[in-house]
Amino acid sequence: MLFTQMTFQAALPEYILAVVALGLVLMAAFTGESLGSRRLVKMIALLGYGFAFATTFILPSESQVIFLGLFKIDGFLVYMKGLVLIGAFFACWMVDEDWSDGVEKPEYQVLMMLATLGMLLMISANDLISLFMGLELQSLPLYVIAAMNTRSLKSSEAGLKYFLLGALSSGMLLYGASLIYGFSGSTQFGEIASSIAQNGASSGMIIGVVFLLSGLAFKVSAAPFHMWTPDVYEGAPTPVTALFAIAPKVAAIALLLNVTHFVFADIRLEWMQVIIALSVASMAVGAFGAIMQKDLKRMMAYSSIAHMGYALAGLAAGTQQGAAGVMIYMTTYIFMGAGTFSIILMMRRDGLPVQKLSDLAGLSSTHPYWAFGLMVFMFSMAGIPPLAGFFAKWYVFLAAVNAGLIPLAIIGVLTSVIGAFYYLRIIKLMYFEDVDQPLDTNAPTENIIILSVSLIVTILFLFIIGPLREWTYFAATNFPISGAL
């Protein structure tokens, strides 16, 4: 009765990832750690992500609730799942065999796949319990792989810090969830929404919403819950940082959108204040914090905090247009992130990875293609037209202005001007300074391909923004929120 064909079809990507992950556990146990078996494990993981991504095209796009109301699927959720799977595919593919700081263990692939499964499940959550379970299935493997390099103190510190703060945020989220359950009488999203529609929001419910949003804000590393981000980005092995920068944020933003625009659509005046505060704080922390950084990975951490601030500005609008803006923003975000990290992963000197900003000096003369790619991504992140980042910022700020949040949009534009400083500094380093010690020239094919794909998407975003806009605006009609207030 429970496992009908419909149920099976709607959760197909999740089934594929779960089965492949369980298969990888056995494979990893029996094939050992030789180079050949590592390649095989990675190949199978890539096939898993690829198949899961392919099945997102046959998922039903109309809203469907399965597993007795615990799991939901609709056009918006399918879109976000597709993004997460692209991100996970890139993050898995860009790790070549030369990495040895823990990520060469086959367990890394298993944990990464289970984390991706958790991301898909939390995107599809339609119940407070499945929300929490999905979130934990996503977080726990990430704690482990942040500490995967057992020989490095920094990696252990990153894992421990991430774990402790993550546990704290899970606690806040659970406390909020218990209040929401207590004041609405149900854990199911639909029933919570109808309870709010009938009875309005009691103060207990609003406190619960604030706690829930705080817990989720930690997962998207929005300020003031961003403290873990720079340390974890810096300490974790670089392939893990690439994963952190690409996939989990998309899933957490999708969950945040789903919770705010679907469950708490009727009390948006209450949660909008929280989201606006988070957005302003993240934009400011991201812009000012990155200025002093000397480490490329730390800089990217602040950059991602700022990006989350901009995405939250679209979310703060509380309209379907804002939701579509966030979807466009996250689309550009994963391609810019994947491209940038494919270059950071290639940066080696004498075979050892380097990650200082000063290592980029004079990159244009030794590695013109990398320098060009990084320049495009930096311009795009700064929001220079006609690159992808410009359109992303355009649509979120447009939604914010249309919702009457003009001060928020102005703060956003100002902070992105400040942010342009450190993006442009990288370009200055690469093009106008002399080479100190050149980086290695051999580059793995995978990273070059990912770099090229991201580059094409970022430069030619102009041509896909039209259909993408139609698509996201249509997907956003799944939310029971119409125009501005």
Place this chain on the structure above:
Amino acid sequence: MIETLFFYLFASITCLAGLMVISSRNPVHSVLFLILAFFNAAGLFVLLGAEFLAMLLVVVYVGAVAVLFLFVVMMLDINFVELREGFQRYMPLGLGVGGVLLAEILFVFFNSADMPETVVMVNEVSNTRALGRILYTDYIYLFQLAGLILLVAMIGAIALTLRKRENVRRQSIASQTERTRADSIEVVSVPSNTGVKRS
């Protein structure tokens, strides 16, 4: 009548054991008293008709958590005398928290007239069976998810702590069982008074 007797028996032993946990000098004794407290709390659950919770308490808390405590206490070199030093300093805070909890319990106790009466569900299904019925049907999705999370915990713990050490002699069972009589022993017939000549 006999239930009341057992209630007071379990309750008083639980309280005494709890007191002993914080007052005994030897930390190992503290953990053992904690286990005693768990057992008696499980007894109280049985009296309430919640036999599944009672079993869970014994299996999870006594079987896993308390044994873990015991390991920590016995294996880590913690100076417990040092830990006790702040007793005077933390006393007011502890009393404050305890006082709040006591006030809450008294509040509930004196307002218990407003509380809804406990309804005894009269049915043939034991609560273990009832829990199983919904856990494996309605909530199978969450049940499987919990299984995956536990799998992550297991893989994670192994991946983080297992270190392959070089130059360690390990027992190789395969090569041991593959030994044949032919390549491990040699039968030599020794003529008398000459000894064995090594080839």
